[in-house]
Amino acid sequence: MEYLSIVFQEVYKILFLLVPVLVSVAMIVWLDRRVWAFVQKRQGPNVVGPFGLLQSLADALKYIFKEIIIPSSSNKVIFILAPIVTMTLALIAWAVIPFSATQVLADINVGILYLFAVSSLGVYGIIMGGWASNSKYPFLGAIRSAAQMVSYEVSIGVIIINVLLCVGSLNLNDIVIAQQNMWFVIPLFPMFVIFFISALAETNRPPFDLPEAEAELVAGYQTEYSGMMYAMFWLGEYANILLMCAMGAILFLGGWMSPIDVYPFTLVPGAIWLILKILLLFILFALVKAIVPRYRYDQLMRLGWKVFLPLSLIWVVLTASYLFYFNLLPVN
Amino acid sequence: MIAHAIFFYTFSIIAVVSAIMVTASKNTVHSVFFLILDFISISCLFIMIGAEFLGMIMLIVYVGAVAVLFLFVVMMLNVAQQKNQWFSGQQSSRHIPVGLIISTLIFFEIIIVIGGWKYKPEIFDINNSVSQASISNTHSLGQILYTDYIHVFQISGMILLVAMVGAIVLTFRQRLGVKRQSYIKQISRERAEGVEVLEVQSNKGVKLDD
Structure with missing residues (x-):
């Protein structure tokens, strides 16, 4: 009986977290298209509901009523598993995101490693989908994305080490609290820029959307998918983007902390600050999509391995030496 | 404690079954997927005994990077050759003694470590x-x-x-005759060195040197 009540409590908490995340994923798709349209002097989706706010809902309804087509020569189990894996991995990562000092589903010691591990597992959804489709374009897209995500994870990992050197803890709440006096975006600004660009590559956003480059690969790993399975890929992708924005907000922009530690600002709950920071980062993501042309594949690899990795490694040495020389290392 | 035991047995059964399926499944790509499942359940076991750092590192290193490269290589193989002839073909039976020797060695190593741990705790x-x-x-x-x-x-x-x-x-090889893109060269190009105005006489072509 005791177990049951614990389980019910946890399920309630999980629903309280997941439903807003899913709704905001739908809203964020609308925001993405609107920002993209405004940069190009178009209107964007503005018909369904006020300002077109319900556009994503209409799209979702359309996807639900479409037929799911499973190619006869595909590997059926893995074909069906792929969107499920993408979606699940995109959602379970939200368990450790702190919305305030106490509002966090699982306040684990190795929160940042968990986030990193889950985001590095995200590549499996794409590989599975691409391989199980048993078709040339999805397969090429899957191979490209595997190489791309593995490469950019390396630089994201090194950037996380930079932040951890300044914090001395792997707990996400400790990382946020360590930024009380100064957000890490100020001392580690170059790392923030590299993190932002790596996050674009990690989530397959333009200008690094080579796995689904429609000019070359039709739609990459999603080519054979239809109906709700396609929509799940698409939801998982946007949930991953939101997650990367949340990670950037926690690592560099002070998480749930208010920008100024003055009276009227501290009244606003931490969750609102975190959401505002995520939105700021997301609008930057959307602007990049509208402004920058797509990279060529060899340029992408060159950027990841020959520019970002050495730069972030050098910055690790610099940060460590600075902290050591001025005796600022966080020791407990 | 009951919930703990239930989780422990679930994860260990998944780990053992998927480890068997790695060798038993007919399709090589399926084997790699079972290997990944094995890694994940083992990292769950690590987390259950309180070694959360090791569990997460296991996920990041093995599942996030090593297994992706594994999958990468296996997928590149010819799909027609992926029929795994387990204990059936003439060719594969030659490898069985080698595999048996290696697995016996690993088995005895584990026995020595665990036995020492159990009966001579002062060594460790x-x-x-x-x-x-x-x-x-x-x-x-x-x-x-x-x-x-x-x-x-x-x-x-x-x-x-x-x-x-x-x-x-x-794997490094110097390839000849490859045109490399040099960003510095491209950016520092000026009009004077890029464009040349020639006086072309009629009925005589122009020879461009490149």
Whole structure:
């Protein structure tokens, strides 16, 4: 009986977290298209509901009523598993995101490693989908994305080490609290820029959307998918983007902390600050999509391995030496 | 405790079954997927005994990077050759003795380690490394790894570096006649060196040197 009540409590908490995340994923798709349209002097989706706010809902309804087509020569189990894996991995990562000092589903010691591990597992959804489709374009897209995500994870990992050197803890709440006096975006600004660009590559956003480059690969790993399975890929992708924005907000922009530690600002709950920071980062993501042309594949690899990795490694040495020389290392 | 036991047996059954399926499944790509499932359930077991750092590192390193490269290589193989002839073909039976010898060796190694652990606990200096409740898993690991075992740690890093350099040397080849893109050259190009105005006489072509 005791177990049951614990389980019910946890399920309630999980629903309280997941439903807003899913709704905001739908809203964020609308925001993405609107920002993209405004940069190009178009209107964007503005018909369904006020300002077109319900556009994503209409799209979702359309996807639900479409037929799911499973190619006869595909590997059926893995074909069906792929969107499920993408979606699940995109959602379970939200368990450790702190919305305030106490509002966090699982306040684990190795929160940042968990986030990193889950985001590095995200590549499996794409590989599975691409391989199980048993078709040339999805397969090429899957191979490209595997190489791309593995490469950019390396630089994201090194950037996380930079932040951890300044914090001395792997707990996400400790990382946020360590930024009380100064957000890490100020001392580690170059790392923030590299993190932002790596996050674009990690989530397959333009200008690094080579796995689904429609000019070359039709739609990459999603080519054979239809109906709700396609929509799940698409939801998982946007949930991953939101997650990367949340990670950037926690690592560099002070998480749930208010920008100024003055009276009227501290009244606003931490969750609102975190959401505002995520939105700021997301609008930057959307602007990049509208402004920058797509990279060529060899340029992408060159950027990841020959520019970002050495730069972030050098910055690790610099940060460590600075902290050591001025005796600022966080020791407990 | 019941919930703990249920989770433990679930994860270990999944681990053992998927480890068997790695060798038994007919399709090579399926084998790699079972290997990934095995890694994930083992990291769940690590987390269950309180070694959360090891569990997460296992996920990041093995599942996030090594298995992706594995899958990458296996998918590139010809799909027609992926029919795994387990205990059936003439060719594969030659490898069975080698596999048996290696697995017996590993089995005895594990027996020696666990037996020593059980019957001669004083050999293993556990008292030094026992984790206090106040210090987190990650901290205690770092305090041992970077103090007492720093030389072993650095030597293992050097071995990895040597292996990496070796792999690069083996696969590196200088290709001739490849046009490389040089960003500095492209950006620093001026109009004066890029455009040339020629006086072309009629009925005589122009020879461009390139």
